[in-house]
Amino acid sequence: MVFQKPGPARFCEAECYRIDPASKKVLCRSSIGTNLDGNGEFELDYDYLVIALGARPNTFNTPGVPEHCHFLKEIEDAQRIRRSVMSCFEKASLPNLSEEERKKNLHFVVIGGGPAGVEFAAELHDFIREDLSKLGSPNLPKRSSRDGIDVKTNFKVVRVADNAITMLNSASGEVNVPYGMAVWSTGIGTRQIILDFMKEIGQVNRRVLATDEWLRVLGCDNVYALGDCATITQRKVMEDISEIFKVADRENSGTLTVKEIKYVLDDIIERYPQVALYLKTKQLKDFLDLLVESEGDAAKEFIEIDIGRFKKALAQVDSQVKILPATAQVAAQEGQYLAKCFNRMKICEENPEGPLRIRGTGRHRFKPFRYRHLGQFAPLGGEQTAAQLPGDWISIGHSSQWLWYSVYASMTMNLPTS
Numbered sequence: 044m045v046f047q048k049p050g051p052a053r054f055c056e057a058e059c060y061r062i063d064p065a066s067k068k069v070l071c072r073s074s075i076g077t078n079l080d081g082n083g084e085f086e087l088d089y090d091y092l093v094i095a096l097g098a099r100p101n102t103f104n105t106p107g108v109p110e111h112c113h114f115l116k117e118i119e120d121a122q123r124i125r126r127s128v129m130s131c132f133e134k135a136s137l138p139n140l141s142e143e144e145r146k147k148n149l150h151f152v153v154i155g156g157g158p159a160g161v162e163f164a165a166e167l168h169d170f171i172r173e174d175l176s177k178l179g180s181p182n183l184p185k186r187s188s189r190d191g192i193d194v195k196t197n198f199k200v201v202r203v204a205d206n207a208i209t210m211l212n213s214a215s216g217e218v219n220v221p222y223g224m225a226v227w228s229t230g231i232g233t234r235q236i237i238l239d240f241m242k243e244i245g246q247v248n249r250r251v252l253a254t255d256e257w258l259r260v261l262g263c264d265n266v267y268a269l270g271d272c273a274t275i276t277q278r279k280v281m282e283d284i285s286e287i288f289k290v291a292d293r294e295n296s297g298t299l300t301v302k303e304i305k306y307v308l309d310d311i312i313e314r315y316p317q318v319a320l321y322l323k324t325k326q327l328k329d330f331l332d333l334l335v336e337s338e339g340d341a342a343k344e345f346i347e348i349d350i351g352r353f354k355k356a357l358a359q360v361d362s363q364v365k366i367l368p369a370t371a372q373v374a375a376q377e378g379q380y381l382a383k384c385f386n387r388m389k390i391c392e393e394n395p396e397g398p399l400r401i402r403g404t405g406r407h408r409f410k411p412f413r414y415r416h417l418g419q420f421a422p423l424g425g426e427q428t429a430a431q432l433p434g435d436w437i438s439i440g441h442s443s444q445w446l447w448y449s450v451y452a453s454m455t456m457n458l459p460t461s
């Protein structure tokens with residue numbers, strides 16, 4: 044997507060095969076047409092670049108997976124799965140097939156029991172039981188309505204061949220499982236283009252592209268990244284502890300009073316969200332309680348602490364640094380955040396709204412990105428859904444299914460989307 048101000052956005056359907064931060068260009072090739080050179084390649088210059096390339100399925104280099112398994116990632120994957128399910132049933136209905144061969148064709152294996160794998164297994168189960176059975180397929184194994192899903196734990200898939208999946212278990216050793224269709228859903232890895240870009244900007248020994256809390260790619264000016272291709276590196280309090288103390292100690296006395304602490308408190312909590320999380324887990328009301336806790340039974344109003352005690356009070360807060368999950372909910376919130384920042388670039392340059400700079404002067408231009416977890420759903424099939432809602436409220440059942448329907452219905456049929 045290319046935006047030029049003033050002017051409309053331009054969309055190019057093409058694959059980006061290289062990001063060149065030195066000359067501020069992205070190198071692309073079209074998969075649907077050619078240009079004057081006949082090779083479909085072109086370059087785009089940028090002033091600001093937002094990378095949102097997502098991730099690739101992670102196969103852990105397991106032999107045979109790319110050749111024989113389906114993934115749950117792109118639309119093309121879904122189309123291939125649909126064709127594969129149909130062809131398994133068509134093969135199974137051929138005459139003169141042995142029972143063993145028929146069972147093999149109707150054996151669908153999902154490797155990976157995370158939310159996506161569970162959801163897929165449940166949906167496939169319902170599709171076969173509720174939709175295909177209405178068509179009167181004679182090949183469905185005769186079982187009750189909710190069984191037919193055999194969960195195997197403590198097995199590691201070590202190889203996939205065209206007729207069997209080889210799994211390893213510490214008790215039973217290697218086991219070969221014949222299958223009709225296999226779906227690989229074991230998490231995500233970093234795309235090659237991102238790995239190449241990371242090498243170019245000096246982000247070595249990392250598995251995912253790192254950004255700061257403003258979604259700026261570390262080590263690269265004017266480049267932002269969001270979604271599954273990136274991760275936010277939250278600055279640790281202990282890395283900045285001496286500077287935080289100096290910023291707070293406005294009178295340069297070598298100790299902090301309650302008044303001085305209160306002056307910088309909101310900025311510290313905004314810059315280092317782990318402080319608020321730590322207070323919550325320790326059931327402390329505010330930052331001063333944290334200092335009191337480390338001081339024994341001193342009264343809040345008499346707190347005056349030196350750098351040693353300040354460090355001691357905050358020593359554990361970084362244990363609450365959280366890595367955000369690779370979900371659409373995170374990616375969408377990051378996208379909205381970044382769009383707002385870009386739209387307010389000039390306003391916030393003149394009137395910065397972010398927290399005090401701990402290493403530097405003045406304020407950050409924007410508030411750092413803050414994720415708001417709105418809960419998550421995992422449909423389990425059979426009109427049942429598992430829901431985890433804010434406040435760690437967990438529910439499983441039909442009511443969660445209806446909640447899931449209403450949340451997604453309201454998301455797809457609201458004013459902006461219509």
Ligand SMILES: Cc1cc2nc3c(=O)[nH]c(=O)nc-3n(C[C@H](O)[C@H](O)[C@H](O)COP(=O)(O)OP(=O)(O)OC[C@H]3O[C@@H](n4cnc5c(N)ncnc54)[C@H](O)[C@@H]3O)c2cc1C
Pocket residue numbers: 057058059060095096097098115116159234236269270271272369370371372373374420
């Ligand atoms: C089966 C499944 C179920 C999921 N369910 C949920 C859920 O219920 N809730 C939830 O919050 N999250 C869910 N997720 C996760 C969610 O889909 C991702 O976190 C989200 O899509 C990430 O958004 P993104 O924009 O970073 O990447 P993507 O949505 O992956 O978008 C990346 C885009 O970049 C394009 N692209 C990639 N490489 C290039 C290139 N070189 N050049 C040009 N374009 C390129 C891709 O084609 C794609 O269009 C699920 C994921 C899967 C696989």
